[in-house]
Amino acid sequence: MENIILRVVNKEKYIEILNNVPYRTVEDLAIIYAIDQEPPFDSEEDLLLKGIVTTEMLRKLGLTEVQLHNVAVANSNRLHPAQYKDIFSLCNDTVEDWAEITPPERSPEYVISNDTRSLGGAAVIFYSNVLDKLADLYDNDLFICPSSTNDVIAVNASEFDAEELKEVVMNANRECVPDNFFLSDHVYRYDREEKKLSITA
Numbered sequence: 001m002e003n004i005i006l007r008v009v010n011k012e013k014y015i016e017i018l019n020n021v022p023y024r025t026v027e028d029l030a031i032i033y034a035i036d037q038e039p040p041f042d043s044e045e046d047l048l049l050k051g052i053v054t055t056e057m058l059r060k061l062g063l064t065e066v067q068l069h070n071v072a073v074a075n076s077n078r079l080h081p082a083q084y085k086d087i088f089s090l091c092n093d094t095v096e097d098w099a100e101i102t103p104p105e106r107s108p109e110y111v112i113s114n115d116t117r118s119l120g121g122a123a124v125i126f127y128s129n130v131l132d133k134l135a136d137l138y139d140n141d142l143f144i145c146p147s148s149t150n151d152v153i154a155v156n157a158s159e160f161d162a163e164e165l166k167e168v169v170m171n172a173n174r175e176c177v178p179d180n181f182f183l184s185d186h187v188y189r190y191d192r193e194e195k196k197l198s199i200t201a
Contacts (some may be wrong), residue, residue: 001061003036004053004068005076006123009149010183017049022058022065027199028184029146031126033072036079073128080114082124084134087111087153108159110134113151121151122183125197135192142190144197145169148181154190162187162201 011018011030023030035051058068086107112130113121124130125144134154135142141157147169155165165187173185189200 001063001071002075003079004033004072005036005079006072006126007032007034007052007120008123008126008146008183013182017052021052021054022068024065024069026126026197027188028186031069031123033068036075073126076114076123077127080116080121082127082130083113083115085111085113108155110154111151112154120149122146122149125152131190131197132192132195135190141192143200144188144190146184146186146188147173148177149183150181157189162189166201 009030009032011025011028014030014032018030018032021032023032025031033053035053037051053068058065061068063071087109112124112134114124125146131142131144131154138156138158143155143157143160143162143165145153145155145165145168147153166185169187170185173182186199187201188197190197
């Protein structure tokens with residue numbers, strides 16, 4: 001069980017697969033569980049679907065979904081730690097530019113992913129304390145733009161308009177994000193007091 005990790009997919013897009021796997025829903029997203037795979041992969045679909053923990057596998061493991069979720073969160077934090085990057089420095093992207101554990105100095109916008117940054121990194125929003133660290137940095141709630149399975153964008157909720165962000169996300173999904181990377185057209189709000197993620201636009 002040491003290599004079972006989190007994955008996050010669009011619920012509607014993968015609804016048929018979800019009939020046979022343990023998962024939990026967060027608005028239009030579905031958290032699923034998978035055995036960690038080593039790259040390279042032929043496509044993003046390989047990463048998201050290969051090694052998925054099925055309902056039958058869960059039964060054989062003798063775990064509940066809650067127990068499986070807790071194991072996967074702990075493993076994901078350990079195997080593929082969250083990383084933060086100032087969105088304005090993406091054009092100068094190097095491995096060293098990504099900050100682990102805590103965000104770098106305060107920036108209006110951050111890209112959050114895991115240590116692979118191209119293989120299902122959006123699941124980091126369900127790691128322990130990842131969003132809390134940014135919310136504490138801003139001393140405010142967050143808007144989260146989960147448009148891609150690879151990463152998400154997080155901003156200070158008091159500095160942006162949710163409806164305008166949604167328009168940006170939808171345009172990006174239509175023009176820039178390949179279909180097999182699609183995650184959501186919505187903007188989420190992370191309530192730092194309730195520690196809750198929900199659609200706001």
